[in-house]
Amino acid sequence: MKKDVYNTEIIVDVHPLEKRVAVLEDNKLVELFVERKDRQNIVGNIYKGFVKDVLPGMGAAFVEIGLQRTAFLHYSDIVTDFLDIFENERPAKRLNPRDSSQIVNLLKPGQELVVQIHKGPLGSKGARLTGQISIPGKYLVLFPNKNKIAISRKIYSQSERGRIRNILSAIKDPDFGIIVRTEAEGSDEEDFRNEYKALVKTWRLAEKQIKYGKGPLCVFEENALENYLIRDLFGEHVDRLVVNDRTFFKRIVGYLEDLSPELIPSVELYREDSPIFDAWGIEKKIETVFHSRIYLPSGGNIKIEQTEALVAIDINTGSFTGKTSYEETVKRTNLEA
Template identity: 45%
Template sequence: MAREIIINSTPNETRVAVLENNSLSEIFLERAKNKGIAGNIYKGKVVKVLPGMQSAFIDIGHERAAFLHAGDLYIDDSENFSLLEDRIAEVEDLDLENGNKVYVPIEDLIQEGQEIIVQVAKEPIGQKGARLTTHITIPGRYLVLMPSYNHVGISRKIEDDGERERLKNILLNIKPANVGLIARTVCENSSEEDLKADLNYLLKTWEKVSAKSKEPGAPKLIYEELDLLFRTVRDLANDEVRKIIVDTKADYLRIKSFVKEYLSNNHISIELYENDMPIFDYYNIEIEISRLLERRVWLKSGGYIVIDQTEALTVIDVNTGKFVGKRNFDETILKTNIEAAKEIAWQMRLRNLGGIIIVDFIDMEKEEHREKVLQTLLQEMKKDRAKASVVNISPLGLFEITRKRVQDSLNKMLTEPCPYCDGRGVVKSKLTICYDILREIRRIAPYFTNRKIFVEAHPDVADIILNNERENIDDIEMMFQLSIEIKPNSRYHIEHYEVIPLEKA
């Protein structure tokens, strides 16, 4: 499957799109003002232990205290690998032998005021603080280092038995004592030299983390996960990726340097995009992102699915819509459901839907039809990097799916509760509108040099541009020799704005 990675980078936001056969399959977003913390390692301080909930709150230096469950505490004499498997399921599907679970009350493990080394397993989501673990893992290009475990694991996505055995023997040969290693999917057919080089990098990183953890003072950050740009190259740049295209020269050079240093024998083409048209417009990604905020998704046959997200779960409803079929009622329903199953698996990846997902397919009378739909869904879900599975089909025909949730869905990241409908719906956030306006200015600026661009927007949006993005505006004015005027209009809807080029500056 031919894949391309398209990167749109600005000082305030990085967006990464993955195209499969020229169709958008995944989208990632990271903003400078709201950078993710999953994977970061902190020296934290226990602020409260809750025996009744077998959990504790840990101060890691952020506004909200983070959450640590007893099951996420490492115990030296335990063989509890199932929790470790869950902790890094977002990195790879593991193949570790499950040992005996050991239960120790949390009040016997940690006390208030104690300093503790923790890693963020899940981003803060909604009103919940970050979830922590003491099962520390550090991912590299080919391997994941587990400093507290003396075991090896192989990604389940490597299916060839001979290759699994080869990799296991290499890991056992190169692994130092008292650390564990996981072979990631991307290391399939890699040489022992490549794995050794990656291991050396991980060991040096862990030495720095260990040294910093011994320095006095808490809370403090002692290891920061790579930013989105480098995570993309590290985790997504496999043999299926033909090229990486980035629209800023600085990040183009950073990626080139990173690939040269860490991705030996990599034949991916890295290109600098230099067209005046914004890169996401050129590849038709911008319009796809807008569609991802819509509830209704139309199927090619004329049917559609409706996606509703709540705090607890996501509900997806399948409908025949305008599709009336050609043969009989059962065949019409089967075709709609199979098409919907493919689209649902695709949408889960695109929208980064996580947690519990309930799918209400159109009722099917025949058991063989239900089995066909299930197999289609399972087959399409295999393409998902996140751990996802169908755990149950209810007597009413509802499909219950679970998908690993590490951060907010794309919808939650791009929108906020609507002030016009008392929270019953959503609109784009003020920051998103701000960046939409900046992109629109950048889109038309090359055609209006020595002219003036007039921008009218909601006062809250105008304030963000004038107070927080003044430097960005100045850069555009200098680059294209034009002037930009921002005017607030209190009569405007929060999403409404005008960007108008004038005759004279």
């Protein structure tokens, strides 16, 4: 990946109840992410659960996975790969996908199974589940118990698609399927190999919890901040990643050892006594974001007001008087805004 011309830093502030990630470009706050313990996104999480009830009339089952409400698994979302993972048996007969009454032949109350959250809880309804298990990465999505390679349609070049398929065919185990994401275009063999190894390791750890852990149990958190940080934010274009928590720091380094070991020198542990966001002036930048008036470098400002019908944005020249003409002054103020 080509290095950006500006200095990019990622600052991570870890507290017991929340984690905050700030992305700075030339010391300007360009992105802010907040993960609160009581508001975590559970879509994509993988659970070892057990069947609470089977309703053939609805073609569905309610599954206990440890959330406030039992989750919902429809017959059409059942994948037999993990239904009998604990007995290492497979259904002898392929079931009719249109006959949802056959759900009673697959699921029984008390039966353990592995599921992934497809849709989160909404109102009085519990989460919707799927039996199709996947582990996403930056370039690849891993499917345990599958064997096909599928490539994003947005990678248009046939030669590039062939190159990627040849690389993955050589490094992939036969019991894993892979979807190649659009971001993988142009990546080299080492990128694919490192990510594939990391995804397989993630699944092996989840698989171990599935085998030995007592359900209901979450065995993989897709939207855990460290996963998102490594998968989508951190890369060669980032000059450094600074973390103020030793445990979180070790987890990041541990993931990078398998995925991108060359990035480890860019990860730093913040050891000072002052709050990490204060040290970079991020708290003041955050306060500015929520002000209704934003001041421009020239002396002009932007006024943002939300009403019931619309959001009004007013650009003012403020103390900026310009040097040549009024039109030039207005143009420069608008360009800054």
